[in-house]
Amino acid sequence: MYYSSGTYEAFAHPEKPEGVEKKSAYIIGTGLAGLTAAFYLVRDGQMPGNHIHLLEKLELTGGSCDGYKDIHKGFYMRGGREMDNHFEIMWDVFRDVPSIETPNVSVLDEYYWLNKHDPNYSLCRATVNKGEDAHTDKLFKLDKDSAMALSQLFITPEADLEDKKISDVLPESFWETNFWLYWQTMFAFQKWSSALEMKRYLCRYVHHIDGLPDFSALRFTKYNQYESMILPLIEYLKKHDVDVQFGMDVKNVVIEDVDGKKTAKELIYVKDNKEQSIPLTADDLVFITNGCCTDTS
DSSP states (O other), X not given: OOOOSXXXXXXXXXXXXXXXXXXXXXXXXXXXXXXXXXXXXHHXXXXXXXXXXXXXXXXXXXXXXXXXXXXXXXXXXXXOOOOOTTOHHHHHHHTSSBOSSSTTOBHHHHHHHHHHHSOOOOSOSOEETTXXXXXXTTOOOOOHHHHHHHHHHHHSOGGGXXXXXXXXXXXXXXXXXXXXXXXXXXXXXXXXXXXXXXXXXXHHHGGGGGGTTXXXXXXXXXXXXXXXXXXXXXXXXXXXXXXEEXXXXXXEEEEEEETTEEEEEEEEEEETTEEEEEEOOTTEEEEEOOOOHHHHO
């Protein structure tokens, strides 16, 4: 997709890339980003599904959306991501992924209808004294110094925030505001968290500021995100014969650098405690995700 005004580019179907039948793709990880890469190779790249190989270290797809039992550590219950109207790529994917539960309906349709019929909000944003309403009353209670410091943080260049904590850029009075209570409980921030990270969250979610006091900024899937999003996407990919391999602990991608052009030549992985490799040709594609669920979403 190219940058353009409006939705002209978004609604056009791409031409089939020349020579795509000769190519293969190796995608490391089966989190939301890896599965999305496979989806686009199938739908827009029109690559044969059996040429697409998803390599997963665990025995379960889903990345940060999964939940599973580890006999050494107990149960992993991964948290869900706050869903946003402006996850354009996510909604572009799920408008074409069929619901598992409802015939002739997409995952996006299911999600959209649910949140129209049952919009999210909370009558009590915070409690004190073992359950009494803290009466934040939808107020931010930002004093002038805190409001000015937040505004300054919003426009500060990222290079000026490296190695700084939130407490380095916000005044002492900020920690007593309702805004900070809303913010740290929504996004799991602490005083010592990165000021750069907070700036990025401010820029990314500024359009939801008015929904912080009562959670009306949030939208939810019908079930947990693994069942509502990952499972339908996996089902879609399986129907297109995409190859999913588990227990594939990819350790390295061997890169050849010739005159500044970097080419992946080999994948090194461990499976069943044995190191093995996959040789790559000039027609192979390799996709590596960065492991950050919010940025990826």
